[in-house]
Amino acid sequence: MDIQSIKNRFGxxxxxxxxxYALQVATQVTNTDLTVLINxxxxxxxxxxxxxxxxxxxxxHNPFIxxxxxxxxxxxxxxxxxxxxxxxxTGAADSRKGYFETVNGGTIFLDExxxxxxxxxxxxxxxxxxxxxxxxxxxxxQKTDVRVIAATxxxxxxxxxxxxxxxxxxxxxxxxPIRVPSLHDRPEDIHILFxxxxxxxxxxxxxxxxxxxxxxxxxxxxxxxxxxxRELKNIAEQISVLSQDxxxxxxxxxxxxxxxxxxxxxxxxxxxxxxxxxxNEREILYKLFFDMKxxxxxxxxxxxxxxxxxxxxxxxxxxxxxxxxSDNYRINNVENIQTTRSQASLQPSQPVLLNNDIHDxxxxxxxxxxxxxxxxxxxxxxxxHKSKRKDAALDLGISERTLYRKLKEYDIED
Numbered sequence: 466m467d468i469q470s471i472k473n474r475f476g477x478x479x480x481x482x483x484x485x486y487a488l489q490v491a492t493q494v495t496n497t498d499l500t501v502l503i504n505x506x507x508x509x510x511x512x513x514x515x516x517x518x519x520x521x522x523x524x525x526h527n528p529f530i531x532x533x534x535x536x537x538x539x540x541x542x543x544x545x546x547x548x549x550x551x552x553x554x555t556g557a558a559d560s561r562k563g564y565f566e567t568v569n570g571g572t573i574f575l576d577e578x579x580x581x582x583x584x585x586x587x588x589x590x591x592x593x594x595x596x597x598x599x600x601x602x603x604x605x606x607q608k609t610d611v612r613v614i615a616a617t618x619x620x621x622x623x624x625x626x627x628x629x630x631x632x633x634x635x636x637x638x639x640x641x642p643i644r645v646p647s648l649h650d651r652p653e654d655i656h657i658l659f660x661x662x663x664x665x666x667x668x669x670x671x672x673x674x675x676x677x678x679x680x681x682x683x684x685x686x687x688x689x690x691x692x693x694x695r696e697l698k699n700i701a702e703q704i705s706v707l708s709q710d711x712x713x714x715x716x717x718x719x720x721x722x723x724x725x726x727x728x729x730x731x732x733x734x735x736x737x738x739x740x741x742x743x744x745n746e747r748e749i750l751y752k753l754f755f756d757m758k759x760x761x762x763x764x765x766x767x768x769x770x771x772x773x774x775x776x777x778x779x780x781x782x783x784x785x786x787x788x789x790x791s792d793n794y795r796i797n798n799v800e801n802i803q804t805t806r807s808q809a810s811l812q813p814s815q816p817v818l819l820n821n822d823i824h825d826x827x828x829x830x831x832x833x834x835x836x837x838x839x840x841x842x843x844x845x846x847x848x849x850h851k852s853k854r855k856d857a858a859l860d861l862g863i864s865e866r867t868l869y870r871k872l873k874e875y876d877i878e879d
Contacts, residue, residue: 466492466521475513478661479654483646487514494641495521500593502578502638503616505645508693511616514643515574518614527571530564535577538866542585544601553602565598565609578615578638579624582870583631589613590634613638627835648690648697655686658694662701673711675704680715688722840875843868847877 468488471477477488491514494501501518503511512531519529537545544554548563564573575581581589592598593613597606615638624630648655659677667674677685690696700721704713707721842861850856858868871877 468492471517471521475517477510477513478658479651481646481651481654483644483650484654487643487645488517490641490643491517492521494518496523498612500612500638500640501614501643502621502641503614503643503645505616505618506647506691506693507618508695509645509647510694511618511645512574512576514645515572515614515616519572519574519612522572522612524571524612528568529572529574530568531574531576532564533576535580535864535866539582539870542582543588546585547588547598547600549601550603553600557602560600563598563600565592565611566607568611569609570611572612572614575613575615577617579617579619579621579630580864580867581630583629586631586634590631590637593634593637648693652686655690655697656682658697659685659701662698663705666702666705670705672705675701675708675711675713677713677718678715681713681718684715684718684722691723836875839871840877843871843875843877 466474468485471488471492472479477484491501495518501515503514505511515531516529519525532545534542543549544557544561544563546563546565548561548566549557551557551560575589588598592609592611596608596610598609599606621630621635621639625632625635648658656677660674663674663676666672692699703721704718708717710717843857846857846860847854850860854868854872855865858865861868863871
């Protein structure tokens with residue numbers, strides 16, 4: 466089956482080279498049992514690619530199931546995938562088959578594969594390598610013949626480096642990687658998609674289809690589309706329902722678009738046309754803060770070195786003079802460094818023992834460990850919301866299940 470026939474059959478719209486290539490790879494692996502890893506941002510249509518692979522494969526008459534790994538609580542995901550025996554855990558009143566048993570001979574699509582707990586990852590790896598699994602609470606090894614198609618909107622290699630995803634499972638899953646392009650990488654397809662969605666919604670709501678003038682078309686193309694095709698479809702539906710005038714101008718379209726900057730970072734919504742100035746000012750502030758932190762850290766290091774080595778006084782004084790002459794910062798009371806050194810009466814050959822007060826106020830380098838920062842933020846969020854996990858997870862921007870896993874991982878008592 467050629468690419469255009471596949472597009473027509475599965476409702477795929479667009480002619481971007483990256484999209485055509487992804488479809489070509491998908492069709493080439495349909496007649497195999499190779500494991501496929503589909504990469505792409507949220508909203509690009511990764512599940513459609515899994516359906517294409519299954520529908521065109523020899524397994525097409527067998528079951529297909531899509532599982533969102535991020536939507537299943539950590540405590541039950543093993544049971545959902547592999548099944549459990551009666552009495553294996555609280556609430557297990559009966560034995561239950563898992564997806565790998567019920568979909569035997571078919572295809573299982575594991576969406577958001579990066580959300581799988583490490584223990585479940587080990588079980589999945591065994592299924593991929595040997596076709597074997599064990600129900601929760603059982604010791605009997607069972608066999609299954611299931612093709613696995615996984616998808617993720619995260620960089621799994623970064624998760625591997627952070628110790629949150631198994632490296633062996635990553636390479637086992639990515640036997641055939643397929644990259645689904647984001648909508649902002651397919652600018653030539655944006656207006657075509659909008660017209661299709663607008664026509665569909667006009668038919669659904671029995672109204673005339675909306676159209677865009679040239680300025681509105683250009684605005685639509687230049688918008689970053691962080692929500693990809695899903696966001697474009699929502700925008701088209703909103704305009705179809707809410708717009709009185711069916712010819713949409715750029716001003717009309719702006720009312721429906723989120724205020725994102727060109728680098729896809731959220732910016733303050735402008736009320737007087739100065740959003741560009743706001744973005745520039747914020748970038749300047751960010752740079753100023755980072756540079757200031759760097760200089761303060763260097764100053765702290767130099768302070769300790771001066772206390773420990775009087776021979777560095779000339780070099781340290783030069784550094785202080787440079788800071789004084791800087792146009793970006795005003796450092797007060799730097800001269801106290803020399804006074805402190807003279808009061809210490811240190812000998813070059815003697816070791817320096819700083820008292821606790823000095824250590825309390827002179828942290829040479831703030832910890833930049835991601836794990837430490839993540840743990841600190843979780844503790845702060847729990848304190849802020851009085852140990853209410855749901856509110857803390859919402860504040861942190863993660864799911865409640867992910868927060869639960871983090872509490873166990875970092876041994877945090879809430």
